[in-house]
Amino acid sequence: MNVDAPGDMRQVALGRGELDLPAIIAAAEPYVEYFTYEWDWAPSFETSAESYQYLRCFRSDDGGGEEDEDSLALGRPVTASSIDEAGHEPEKAVDGNAGTRWSSAWSEPEWIAVDLGASYDLSRVVVDWETAYGSGYEVQTSPDGETWTTVRTVTDGDGGFDDLEITGTGRHVRLYLTERATQWGFSLYELEVYGAPAGQLDLDVEVQARCLAGQAYVAVRATNGEDQPVDVTLATPYGTREVADVAPGANAYQSFAVRSTSVENGSVTVTGTATVDGGDVTSTVEVDHDAVACA
Structure with missing residues (x-):
């Protein structure tokens, strides 16, 4: 499992039962995040309600983890153009749970938008993709959820984690998804947004x-x-x-x-x-x- 460059990510199923997790994690440090969740589909096999243990490894720009910072999107109101089935609602993309996800219909374009509740000077957006990722999309901001400005365009997405620097101000952030990388729709575990409060009136x-x-x-x-x-x-x-x-x-x-x-x-x-x-x-x-x- 190679994680050679900033932004690289690999995810593997370790299986069920007793595992020597401390030894596994020690070998992969400092790029390891461990969690357990219900996996309902994968490219090469299908399971039903069986709990697998997963190890997610990724490399950040500084070779280690940044100080924890809450996403501005966490728990905020969110809407989307569609869902593929019950259980994949857009709220799952901002619930802070890497085991839940939003998935769109099998079409394009699609979108998911979050209301941050106030205006922010935005600096970064992180997209944690499921297998059905987007190879082409735009990050957009808006003051009112109606008029949108594109602040970042991605044309060569390769799935995993997209950690994107952006510059813009807005209360609403939208991923406008234009190109699918798979035959399915667009699916992501988490959408995270970071920034600082914009110039505010008193x-x-x-x-x-x-x-x-x-x-x-x-x-x-x-x-x-x-x-x-x-x-x-x-x-x-x-x-x-x-x-x-x-x-x-x-x-x-x-x-x-x-x-x-x-x-x-x-x-x-x-x-x-x-x-x-x-x-x-x-x-x-x-x-x-x-x-x-x-x-």
């Missing part, structure tokens, strides 16, 4: 679910901490309010009627837009609120 957001006269309301207040006016949008499942030119130190406020005696756990989205140093800056903040029962 908005202090408070959200509270509360009761008034036996009815549930969700109250949202966004206070402008900038030195210039900010246009603010308060968005909830129960309505949206836009407030233009909120003055420094002032706030945009709305109590949204749920039209029910209770409200479940949820979240609201607050977006602010202002001109800072001659350029337009837009910040988006998501804030959760608790459930409340008024009767």
Whole structure:
């Protein structure tokens, strides 16, 4: 099992039963990640619900592991163009579990997109491919999930791990998959995204679910901490309010009627837009609120 160059990866089934894993891992260090999962298909054989032990070896750019950093995509809302069957939903690509996967229909183009919840200056995307990998695809970013900008194009993908440096800013990241390497669709174990918070407006957001006269309301207040006016949008499942030119130190406020005696756990989205140093800056903040029962 050769792992000679940065980005190289090999995966082998070690079998079942008692194995001298410490000796195996010691021999392959420092490029080893060990895990166990349910393997449901492989190129040369097919099994059914049998647990195999796998050793995944890869070489990073520095010859060793980087300090752990959580992917911005981990557990975030994700959508995709299609799935091939139940159990391969797009959520499986951002669950942090190398034993689950998203798989598309057997066609092209396909896509998978993740909402990071806020705008980030993006630096890196990691794709952990299953056997059905993409040989051609684009990494795209978007501020709103509708208008996309391509920040990296891959034309010679060879599967395994794709660790891609990118430069771009956005709240949404999408893999736009244009060329299959196999007869199947596109399938990946994990999609990871890394970066730092983009230039953010100073908005202090408070959200509270509360009761008034036996009815549930969700109250949202966004206070402008900038030195210039900010246009603010308060968005909830129960309505949206836009407030233009909120003055420094002032706030945009709305109590949204749920039209029910209770409200479940949820979240609201607050977006602010202002001109800072001659350029337009837009910040988006998501804030959760608790459930409340008024009767």
